[in-house]
Amino acid sequence: MLEFKIDSEKCVKCGACVKDCPTRIIKMIDGGLPQIKQEDEVKCMKCQHCYTLCPTGAISIFGLNPEVDSVELSAEVLPSVESLDALIRGRRSTRKYKQENVDKKLIEKLLLSAYNCPTAVNNTALRFDVIDDIDKMNKIRDGIMEGLVSLQESEGLPPQASYLENAAVEPWKKHKVDGVFRTAPHALIVSAPEDVPFCRMIDIAIALSYFELVANASGLGTTWCGLLKLSLELLPEYKEKLLTPGASDYYCMLFGYPDIHFARTANRDYLAKINYI
Numbered sequence: 001m002l003e004f005k006i007d008s009e010k011c012v013k014c015g016a017c018v019k020d021c022p023t024r025i026i027k028m029i030d031g032g033l034p035q036i037k038q039e040d041e042v043k044c045m046k047c048q049h050c051y052t053l054c055p056t057g058a059i060s061i062f063g064l065n066p067e068v069d070s071v072e073l074s075a076e077v078l079p080s081v082e083s084l085d086a087l088i089r090g091r092r093s094t095r096k097y098k099q100e101n102v103d104k105k106l107i108e109k110l111l112l113s114a115y116n117c118p119t120a121v122n123n124t125a126l127r128f129d130v131i132d133d134i135d136k137m138n139k140i141r142d143g144i145m146e147g148l149v150s151l152q153e154s155e156g157l158p159p160q161a162s163y164l165e166n167a168a169v170e171p172w173k174k175h176k177v178d179g180v181f182r183t184a185p186h187a188l189i190v191s192a193p194e195d196v197p198f199c200r201m202i203d204i205a206i207a208l209s210y211f212e213l214v215a216n217a218s219g220l221g222t223t224w225c226g227l228l229k230l231s232l233e234l235l236p237e238y239k240e241k242l243l244t245p246g247a248s249d250y251y252c253m254l255f256g257y258p259d260i261h262f263a264r265t266a267n268r269d270y271l272a273k274i275n276y277i
Contacts, residue, residue, distance in 0.1 A: 100257060
């Protein structure tokens with residue numbers, strides 16, 4: 001099931017994989033090679049700590065080849081503290097986008113990168129639903145905005161949607177101004193199924209945060225879009241169309257090439273609330 005294999009010529013029997021296995025299922029018996037008993041395989045968290053810890057690349061698991069399927073960590077491939085700090089501080093919500101598609105290969109690269117984010121108990125149940133084409137996005141946008149207008153005129157929007165009504169529905173009715181999608185050509189919806197026992201929204205937020213950072217590092221802009229989520233709650237037919245069946249919690253992010261350029265980072269240091277215990 002795990003395809004846990006050891007290259008005997010590379011293994012130096014350092015025991016790092018044994019020491020750091022979270023479920024302690026890797027054993028070195030009588031000074032031999034690391035091994036996992038078949039009956040213990042079900043205890044594996046699929047965290048790949050053993051695979052990533054091995055200094056010589058002697059361990060393969062789940063069919064992964066260290067020389068092909070991994071990047072060797074070194075100072076050359078990791079960002080400096082300064083560059084990462086600039087990326088975090090320079091991240092802004094983008095509300096003006098160029099009307100062009102992002103290359104689908106780049107989108108897939110960013111999504112796979114974000115899918116490697118941390119999750120509670122290493123759960124891999126997160127689902128990514130992506131609108132990867134601007135023509136599809138425009139049709140979905142028009143349908144949702146017209147659906148909100150129709151709902152407002154027939155039943156009225158609930159009190160919790162007052163901001164959506166003022167910021168998006170009324171401007172669309174009067175001037176066809178897009179206050180939900182903000183002209184973004186793409187959207188990502190991250191969701192978790194109901195059978196994930198806990199931390200669903202935390203896992204979703206972490207995944208979107210990772211996606212946002214790698215997207216910004218690639219020259220894209222992003223926007224956390226609570227108005228889209230609220231719109232989907234008001235229009236369940238679109239929620240059904242856009243989300244993988246069985247989704248429990250979810251949140252939305254817009255992305256695309258920005259039509260604006262931020263010249264410098266923001267600074268919230270003076271607002272920081274830090275308590276040293």
